[in-house]
Amino acid sequence: MSDTTHHPAVGELLPATVPVRFVAENGTAVDPPAGADGSGYRVPADEELLEAYRRMVVGRRFDRQATALTKQGRLAVYPSSHGQEACQIAGVLALREDDWLFPTYRDSVALVSRGLDPAEVLTLLQGGWHCGYDPAATHVAPQCTPLATQTIHAVGMAEALRRKGEDSVVMAFVGDGGTSEGDFHEALNYAAVLHAPVVFFVQNNKYAISVPLAKQTAAPALAYKGIGYGMRSEQVDGNDLVAVLAVLNEAVRHAREGGGPFLVEGHTYRIESHTNADDATRYRESSEVEQWETADPLPRLETYLRGRGLLAPEDIASAQKTAEEFAAIVRDKLNADAESDPLELFDHVFGDPTPQLREQRALLESELGGTQ
Incomplete structure (x- = not known):
């Protein structure tokens, strides 16, 4: 008996040979965009980019505040997102309110950007016995510490939504270390076979704690791991907000319109140590960190928007003021002693x-x- 199931051609699945990029490290437009010739990726609307900028400013300030609260003993541990804000903000902006997000322990910036109460987001990192927020109300699964287990949960949710006739999409965040776990590969296979509306977004920050990417995989890019499962895949400069948002918008559209799952790899970098309990100087050189700091996603986007006349000094000041006000709220909430039984x-x-x-x-x- 012949198999009548449609199997996409390899050319339909392959990621770009180089990461998709619209904006260079110095904030100037890349013309033509790298890795995106003829791909159909739409440059996000100006208002989308301005909103992304405002959220990145707040997210960066939140991250600094959470790091400080950890040093003050108000948090048991905190995994910084410094340097990965473009991935986290773009991931949230690509989703609708009724879409689901399955985050890792490093994605607190994404959660506060989605509108969750920062004190609830940080409950888990304070040492609380629950995740702090209501997943059913927020459409955000608990932040997952065990690597890649949330990817299988995400596929299950996506399949449930599809069977209910809803057009909601699920996005699962995962780190490069998570792609070495069996759960990740099971999730990809499961999603592809079910044709589930799920987007797997790998934030490749080059290290699984202290294990460099070269000791995890021999693949030319993690995005190629989707091909063996029959899944459309892409790789993108994870510090270029414009490109990340463009690619994720397409990935979500593809999943929502019945195209099946989509794997996206964002090439980014963790500027800080793995957590406050880690000493990154033991396994990487300061020169490497300094090189990646030149590709910082926040000033990169700010320069790009200013160059296009979309961002004035007063807009920057307004975003920074909002960020400081948000940091004050975080301090007040976390400095209040919780009643415990x-x-x-x-x-x-x-x-x-x-x-x-x-x-x-x-x-x-x-x-x-x-x-x-």
């Missing part, structure tokens, strides 16, 4: 607590003086 340790462990848990709970209650 030590007996919560025993809640939500089992539906029917075991005898040992009941005994331990009673012992703790006794030690607390029976006041709880």
